[in-house]
Amino acid sequence: MARKWDWAVRAAVYRELAAGRSALELESALGVAMSTVKSWAKLAGMEFMPGRIGGVRRMPMDAPAPAGAGRSYRRLTVSDRAFIQAARALRVPMSVRAIARELGVAASTVSREIRAHEIAHWRVPHYDAEVAHYRALARRPRYRPGKLDNPSLRAEVVSRLNTRFSPQQIAGELRIMFPEQVEMQVSHETIYQALYLQGKGALRHELTVVKALRSGRTTRVPQSKLPPRSSRPWLDGARLTERPAEVNDRAVPGHWEGDLVVGPENSGIVTLVERQTRVALLGRLPGMRDSQTVTGILAEMIAGLPAALTKTITWDQGTEMAGHASFTVKTGCPVFFCDPHSPWQRGTNENTNGLIRDFYPKGTNFNEISDADLAETQRLLNIRPRQTLGWRTPSAMLNELINSVALTA
Structure with a gap:
């Protein structure tokens, strides 16, 4: 009869623990003290559960063990490990390479398996298939649902x-x-x-979109190192310092920021964004970017809005707005210009242009973009909830303003 310190008894303890039996049951069935069972479990790398009854964490023994990160070798099953155990127990043990050929795996896989899961019993290494499979499964990282x-x-x-x-x-x-x-x-x-x-x-x-996030940059874009622009006569009387003070705090609606988003072959679109509601308007340029064309498109874009919602437009110092005086006479909406190389002075529009570039990357020929596509882009921009608006949408806020203006008219 085998004594409790024989390997056969110890291997039986491991197999019974893996099958879900408690240390208390094993003490009665195999005559091995609970303290000994706990000690053996610890030496085998089994996670022993505390308590009066005791036991180890259950494992799905019919599952393959997980492959290590970045490793491509085949995962061993409990049957593979049983073959390794039998081959090693022969009167003349099979070599590692012979076992590997039978299993259809690399010799290094078998060698690594034996080294990793052999257990020393009275200084003699022993390999048991079920113990090895349990230990391999126990290395699987615990998954916490996200x-x-x-x-x-x-x-x-x-x-x-x-x-x-x-x-x-x-x-x-x-x-x-x-x-x-x-x-x-x-x-x-x-x-x-x-x-x-x-x-x-x-x-x-x-996702169905190409980019999940708007920005593909990994570093900040440095500020412009261009030299200061020369004096431009159309700026007189229309500089930012002469803009009404009410524009600054966004408390009063009807103040807009504008710019061009350009592409090859003289193509481009005019972009306008209202400072309080963040509503964006887009207008196509017909293959020309001269001042008369740009101001004409701008006039068409704001034509359907109440006069109370078209109080000012803030632009950069581009020559496309050199004819802003005639635009103001036609629409009643004055234009004011930022300082040179100071895009943050019309930051709402700069941010909107960045969003538009998410739809139309640099190099896009806007002459090839349909009016329907441009209208859909404008719609998508205006139904986005904005943190600065308390997660409301620009279109909803603009509709409220238009309704309130109509009621007071």
């Missing part, structure tokens, strides 16, 4: 990313839509990590 593992929340996030919402916009809108459902809320940082850090951007594979 926020975006919730299918409903994940669908909401993916849908908004496909509509070109930023992670902050998504997080803000979900808090408004699901105020009482914490499981349907997620931080913008979690979305960023799901796109770029976890699983090699697994979330990005579910």
